[in-house]
Amino acid sequence: MNLLDRVTRRIIEALQRDGRQSAQQLADGVGMSPTPVWRRVKELEQSGTILRYVALMDREKLGLAICVFAHVSLVRHTDGAVEDFERLALACPEIMECASITGEADYMIKVVVPDMKAYDRFLQERLFKLKGVSSIRTNVVLRDVKYETALPLPP
CATH class of the missing domain: 1.10.10.10 (Winged helix-like DNA-binding domain superfamily/Winged helix DNA-binding domain)
Known part of the structure; x- marks a missing residue:
């Protein structure tokens, strides 16, 4: 087709x-x-072009006031660091998106939580416990300027 x-x-x-x-x-x-x-x-x-059907929710109305983008760097010489991190990313409901990226960090994750205490708890109980994580740089979303889910189709 x-x-x-x-x-x-x-x-x-x-x-x-x-x-x-x-x-x-x-x-x-x-x-x-x-x-x-x-x-x-x-x-x-x-064909897998349509992956699934979903309902989009307003995260703030669901009590998820905090959205952060975190840049995660791994220690490359640690055995299993990549596999451990990716397994954690797939298992954590707080992580909405995870991408392996180029540049200064190895991954960028989008995390949604109710408040900053919950984000700190997420860091302490999840990410900081992984031996392969060397650093995390967090950017807090102040407001969404554009939130689009429709993919732009090529001409």
């Missing part, structure tokens, strides 16, 4: 705006009948 064909692109854009649309609503939006639209959505799911 060519992801760049006009109809599939419009289906993807519509689903990124609202993943709860029915096949009929999608079909109305792209100018096709529901059955072929439903088939294209199924192809996108089966």
Whole structure:
């Protein structure tokens, strides 16, 4: 399937705006009948292009007032440091995102917690306990200027 064909692109854009649309609503939006639209959505799911459907939440309304981006550096000569850190990142619900990066740090993580005491507890009980962690630089989010989940589609 060519992801760049006009109809599939419009289906993807519509689903990124609202993943709860029915096949009929999608079909109305792209100018096709529901059955072929439903088939294209199924192809996108089966190919792994659509990873999953989620509901986006307002973290502050859920009591998660603090969001930080932390740059984590590892001690490279420590056996298993990478595996231990990545296992921790996958297991911690506070870590919303984790990326292996270039530059001064090895990883950047996005962490959400109720308050600074909870972040300190997270650091003390989780990250600082890993033998391979050499440093953590934290940047606290003051306010979200842009929060987008829809991927920009190539032309």
